Amino acid sequence: MNQPARTPFVAALADAPLPASGIAWLDQARRGNLEAFADAGLPDTRVEAWKYTALRALAQRSFAVGDAQACERVVDPSAWAMAGIDGPALVFVNGVFRGDLSVLDALPAGVSLQPLSRALVDEPEALRFAMSRHYREPGDAFARLNGAFATDGTVLRVAAGARIAAPLRVLSIGAAAGHDLAWHGRHLVEVGEGAELTWVEQHLGSGEQAHLATQLTDFTVHADATLHHVVLQQAGAGSSLVRRSHYRLDARARAHLHVLELGGLLVRHDLRAELVGDAAAFHTHGAFLPDGRQHMDTQLAIHHQARQTVSTSTWRGVASGRGRGVFRGAIVVNAGADGADASLGNKNLLLSAQAEIDTKPELEIYADEVKAAHGATVGQLDERALFYLRSRGIPQAQARTLLTTAFARAPFESLADAALREHIQQLLLARLPD
Amino acid sequence: MLKIDNLHARVEGKDILKGLSLEVKPGEVHAIMGPNGAGKSTLGNVLSGREGYEVTEGSVLFEGRNLLELEPEERAAAGVFLAFQYPVEIPGVNNTYFLRAAFNAQRKARGEAELDSMQFLKLVREKLKIMQLSPDLLNRAVNEGFSGGEKKRNEIFQMALLEPKLAILDETDSGLDIDALKQVAEGVNALRSPERSFIVVTHYQRLLDYIVPDFVHVLAGGRIVESGDSSLALKLEEHGYAWVAEHGEPAGASA
Numbered sequence: 001m002n003q004p005a006r007t008p009f010v011a012a013l014a015d016a017p018l019p020a021s022g023i024a025w026l027d028q029a030r031r032g033n034l035e036a037f038a039d040a041g042l043p044d045t046r047v048e049a050w051k052y053t054a055l056r057a058l059a060q061r062s063f064a065v066g067d068a069q070a071c072e073r074v075v076d077p078s079a080w081a082m083a084g085i086d087g088p089a090l091v092f093v094n095g096v097f098r099g100d101l102s103v104l105d106a107l108p109a110g111v112s113l114q115p116l117s118r119a120l121v122d123e124p125e126a127l128r129f130a131m132s133r134h135y136r137e138p139g140d141a142f143a144r145l146n147g148a149f150a151t152d153g154t155v156l157r158v159a160a161g162a163r164i165a166a167p168l169r170v171l172s173i174g175a176a177a178g179h180d181l182a183w184h185g186r187h188l189v190e191v192g193e194g195a196e197l198t199w200v201e202q203h204l205g206s207g208e209q210a211h212l213a214t215q216l217t218d219f220t221v222h223a224d225a226t227l228h229h230v231v232l233q234q235a236g237a238g239s240s241l242v243r244r245s246h247y248r249l250d251a252r253a254r255a256h257l258h259v260l261e262l263g264g265l266l267v268r269h270d271l272r273a274e275l276v277g278d279a280a281a282f283h284t285h286g287a288f289l290p291d292g293r294q295h296m297d298t299q300l301a302i303h304h305q306a307r308q309t310v311s312t313s314t315w316r317g318v319a320s321g322r323g324r325g326v327f328r329g330a331i332v333v334n335a336g337a338d339g340a341d342a343s344l345g346n347k348n349l350l351l352s353a354q355a356e357i358d359t360k361p362e363l364e365i366y367a368d369e370v371k372a373a374h375g376a377t378v379g380q381l382d383e384r385a386l387f388y389l390r391s392r393g394i395p396q397a398q399a400r401t402l403l404t405t406a407f408a409r410a411p412f413e414s415l416a417d418a419a420l421r422e423h424i425q426q427l428l429l430a431r432l433p434d
Numbered sequence: 435m436l437k438i439d440n441l442h443a444r445v446e447g448k449d450i451l452k453g454l455s456l457e458v459k460p461g462e463v464h465a466i467m468g469p470n471g472a473g474k475s476t477l478g479n480v481l482s483g484r485e486g487y488e489v490t491e492g493s494v495l496f497e498g499r500n501l502l503e504l505e506p507e508e509r510a511a512a513g514v515f516l517a518f519q520y521p522v523e524i525p526g527v528n529n530t531y532f533l534r535a536a537f538n539a540q541r542k543a544r545g546e547a548e549l550d551s552m553q554f555l556k557l558v559r560e561k562l563k564i565m566q567l568s569p570d571l572l573n574r575a576v577n578e579g580f581s582g583g584e585k586k587r588n589e590i591f592q593m594a595l596l597e598p599k600l601a602i603l604d605e606t607d608s609g610l611d612i613d614a615l616k617q618v619a620e621g622v623n624a625l626r627s628p629e630r631s632f633i634v635v636t637h638y639q640r641l642l643d644y645i646v647p648d649f650v651h652v653l654a655g656g657r658i659v660e661s662g663d664s665s666l667a668l669k670l671e672e673h674g675y676a677w678v679a680e681h682g683e684p685a686g687a688s689a
């Protein structure tokens with residue numbers, strides 16, 4: 001097979017020195033992933049998973065690996081202040097753990113929370129399974145980069161039976177640097193049997209940088225445990241952000257996911273869930289709001305692998321300006337996953353003639369007695385509703401905002417934490433001014 | 435207050451109103467009756483400024499202003515209110531929030547002080563009592579999942595709150611049970627005043643037993659073909675619209 005010509009993107013990263021860990025298996029995994037990245041480069045749109053997200057522009061750019069000055073970057077903590085939420089938080093600036101900005105004292109009983117950089121020193125063997133993975137699928141370019149270069153991130157464990165009420169947070173902040181940077185976060189979250197956790201993942205960034213970040217997170221939710229995972233994506237306006245989240249749910253485990261995509265220029269989120277235990281339940285909710293020239297691509301894949309497993313997915317897209325949204329929602333019900341119940345809906349709103357949203361629900365069922373429903377729509381604001389509001393005296397722009405906010409907020413009504421719900425409402429209102 | 439002169443309007447390329455004239459003075463209640471498809475709702479939509487309703491001829495003056503050049507929200511602030519024949523469900527928009535946004539937007543447009551949420555809630559409670567509407571409807575999304583009757587009562591509740599100068603009630607009585615019909619009529623009657631006018635579109639004489647109109651008009655084929663006092667409604671009830679055609683339709687009005 002022909003080697004693809006090296007793009008500036010690949011050239012800059014393929015020859016970058018790998019971080020040295022002194023751990024043989026880790027160095028080997030990093031080398032393997034980097035080689036695989038260098039060989040295959042970035043996927044083009046012929047790769048099914050990247051069909052609607054062209055990486056041509058990204059391929060022409062080059063990024064420096066990591067930020068040697070990350071610890072000196074000045075960032076403003078008020079950027080992530082959240083009314084009613086002041087629990088433990090792990091803060092990363094340009095991919096590097098910042099102890100000075102993090103809040104790690106007063107961890108609730110049953111919680112172990114550490115930056116990956118420390119965990120790799122303290123207990124590398126415990127991370128071996130996750131960190132020695134090789135990514136072999138076509139289109140895994142960013143996972144390979146992450147596997148090669150990630151040196152920091154989160155290691156969080158909640159002990160069996162511990163029910164943690166206050167949300168724990170991880171903040172990934174992009175700060176302006178002399179040049180565009182690429183950094184990579186690796187996160188491992190484990191919720192023990194019967195435990196409960198609310199995990200808030202935030203992405204923030206100042207406008208004047210155009211960094212690339214990859215974030216890879218594994219969630220393991222053990223039997224009878226509950227995970228609430230909230231993602232607030234407000235990355236810098238010029239930045240590229242590629243995330244992949246894996247969820248593994250044991251028997252009767254439940255995960256509730258709420259994702260709000262607001263920031264970034266090129267944003268890709270892969271969500272993969274494996275419902276491996278009987279009666280596991282996975283509920284995903286999200287909204288993506290590409291505006292300007294933003295491109296936001298969400299790829300959801302839920303695998304029902306056990307009996308009586310349940311999944312629901314409620315996603316909304318709102319595209320304005322020349323914004324582009326992509327949503328793929330795939331539900332696979334494996335043979336033997338009898339009695340599974342899956343539903344997926346994606347409704348989208350186009351607010352301008354240049355905006356575009358491509359949505360594709362997919363259903364594959366190989367089991368018996370399965371209930372499955374899915375649907376996707378793309379439309380404009382309801383003219384009748386708009387007229388109704390205006391006829392009562394609400395000016396047109398305000399009426400449009402009211403309807404758009406209501407539309408985008410719908411997936412978050414199910415969010416259990418009231419402070420987070422209110423915060424999201426405020427973010428939406430700020431995003432859609434009247 | 436309202437002076438409609440020779441109004442012609444078109445929807446989707448189809449002429450619906452064909453020379454409608456009507457004058458409503460302050461304090462008057464005008465009932466409009468007429469067969470299905472005659473153009474009654476079209477008149478309400480044209481008066482409140484709905485898009486897609488193209489006025490091709492004629493004029494509408496509201497308190498001396500050209501109503502037709504105003505945006506829907508400007509008409510609302512000027513005092514025009516339409517109670518919809520089919521109120522729209524708006525998922526995700528809280529009813530109280532919507533009402534306050536509307537109320538304050540109108541006040542702002544008129545240069546009046548806006549009410550804060552405490553003041554507004556107090557006002558809402560007063561008006562709720564008048565309409566005997568269940569307060570939990572306020573915490574729901576606008577009209578979402580409301581029964582047919584609740585939707586209609588919600589329209590009248592909004593009218594009571596917004597206190598328009600001219601209210602157009604488009605078949606607000608349709609689908610109401612007898613008690614609700616009386617409540618709606620009471621709500622309207624409570625608002626009757628020498629400054630406030632009503633155009634009441636209905637198919638049923640019964641409503642007019644409760645809301646006694648000063649004038650009754652028959653709208654057919656896009657224009658007013660017969661006008662009279664409240665006894666006209668009784669005649670229509672007895673004889674049907676065919677009677678109008680025989681009795682006194684102006685020349686050239688038949689479609």
Ligand SMILES: Nc1ncnc2c1ncn2[C@@H]1O[C@H](COP(=O)(O)OP(=O)(O)OP(=O)(O)O)[C@@H](O)[C@H]1O
Pocket residue numbers: 445446448450468469470471472473474475476477486519
């Ligand atoms: N948006 C529209 N698009 C197409 N046709 C319309 C539209 N609105 C009204 N029409 C047509 O205009 C005519 C008059 O309709 P309108 O709703 O005004 O009648 P109406 O007198 O209110 O009837 P009803 O008593 O049934 O409510 C009808 O033939 C209707 O189909």
Ligand SMILES: [Mg+2]
Pocket residue numbers: 474475476519604605
């Ligand atoms: Mg009608």
